[in-house]
Amino acid sequence: MLEKFSNWLDERFQWRQVWEAIFLRKIPHVNWGYTLGSATLFVAVLQAVTGILLTLYYVPTPDHAYDSIVYITTQLPAGWFIRGLHHWGASAMIVLVVLHLLRVFFYGAYKYPREATWITGVLLLLVVIGFGFTGYLLPWDQKAYWATTVGTRIAGVAPVIGNWILRIARGGDDLSAVSLARFFGTHIWVLPATLATLILVHLYLVIRIGISAVPGRSEP
Amino acid sequence: MDMSSKGKMSRRDLMKAAIFSIGGLIGASIGLPAIGYIVGPALKQAAEVWIRLGTVSKVKLDDPTLFKTIVETQTGWINTQEEISAYVLTTDGKDFAALSNVCTHLGCRVRWIAEEGKFFCPCHDGVFAKDGTVISGPPPRPLDRFQTKVEDGILFIKRG
Numbered sequence: 276m277l278e279k280f281s282n283w284l285d286e287r288f289q290w291r292q293v294w295e296a297i298f299l300r301k302i303p304h305v306n307w308g309y310t311l312g313s314a315t316l317f318v319a320v321l322q323a324v325t326g327i328l329l330t331l332y333y334v335p336t337p338d339h340a341y342d343s344i345v346y347i348t349t350q351l352p353a354g355w356f357i358r359g360l361h362h363w364g365a366s367a368m369i370v371l372v373v374l375h376l377l378r379v380f381f382y383g384a385y386k387y388p389r390e391a392t393w394i395t396g397v398l399l400l401l402v403v404i405g406f407g408f409t410g411y412l413l414p415w416d417q418k419a420y421w422a423t424t425v426g427t428r429i430a431g432v433a434p435v436i437g438n439w440i441l442r443i444a445r446g447g448d449d450l451s452a453v454s455l456a457r458f459f460g461t462h463i464w465v466l467p468a469t470l471a472t473l474i475l476v477h478l479y480l481v482i483r484i485g486i487s488a489v490p491g492r493s494e495p
Numbered sequence: 496m497d498m499s500s501k502g503k504m505s506r507r508d509l510m511k512a513a514i515f516s517i518g519g520l521i522g523a524s525i526g527l528p529a530i531g532y533i534v535g536p537a538l539k540q541a542a543e544v545w546i547r548l549g550t551v552s553k554v555k556l557d558d559p560t561l562f563k564t565i566v567e568t569q570t571g572w573i574n575t576q577e578e579i580s581a582y583v584l585t586t587d588g589k590d591f592a593a594l595s596n597v598c599t600h601l602g603c604r605v606r607w608i609a610e611e612g613k614f615f616c617p618c619h620d621g622v623f624a625k626d627g628t629v630i631s632g633p634p635p636r637p638l639d640r641f642q643t644k645v646e647d648g649i650l651f652i653k654r655g
Contacts, residue, residue, distance in 0.1 A: 321525070324525065324529075325525075328529055328532060328533070331532075331533065332571070334572075339572060339573065342572035342573075343571070343572045345572065346571055346572040350535075351532055351535045351536070352528070352531035352532055352535040353528030353529070353531050353532045353535075354532055354535075356528050356532075357528065357529065357532055360525070
């Protein structure tokens, strides 16, 4: 019955070919270091799911941001769990992304013909850091406020355009309701859209071009 | 699952089973809490409280009198003031009935029109009699009644 249904679907969607291309593709003999990209993708999906759940209650205004987060953490069933996953997942993202980058770097896997994979990967790293930076402000507590004050001030140090970057990031001279709203909008719309697009390209390249083997001792 | 002739599981099938069960476990450990997280606020019942409406001497004999009162409620992370309205009716000055002004059709507020001697709902032409029973229109049941009590000449209604 199930077999019949999946055949029926395959005749219309031809999804088995896609499934095989993604999951049954030939790869060289590799080690556990090669799972770091998948691990990153897994945590990214987890961040998306928990992030979507958090937006059901979180309110990005100075009046209610902190209160809504306290409500999520203390009043809702499993709210502490969902928020905790998102909080720790954020740190896990940075750790995994960097380990993934180091593995690719030390194995020389960024070389021809995989330069585009590497470049999209570096862009993904920037997006992930952007997620961390914008997400940090959202609880709107003392730590968030001052960390973002300092963070945007650091951007302000850049020569010539620094002050412009600072003002654009904050949406004015100071950290305000405007800053919180744009950090939120960036965190849940701009960055996820960018991330999804880049992941798509990155994964396409990984599957289409294939992954590099562990460099051997005998190779020149 | 595809078993080999010796009844042993192939390596591929073992991995498949492991991936699907671990994946399912991870999915469930997030999915199930997520359900609680989403429906949580919907399951919370408002606490039963007696709400002070006003002095009974204000109630006109045999004429539904509108009482309005403000109650402080907490919804989510916000303290709000909610207006509770009730039409209080007495025929003898001793027993009081408090009718909710919320139409039983779709929740609009009904108004007592004294000249007609009926409650009218502006949304879909629901009409209720003085005692709250449906005269015409779509409302499926009479106006809801609050439990009432009188203490020292002050009328209270119970909510929840």
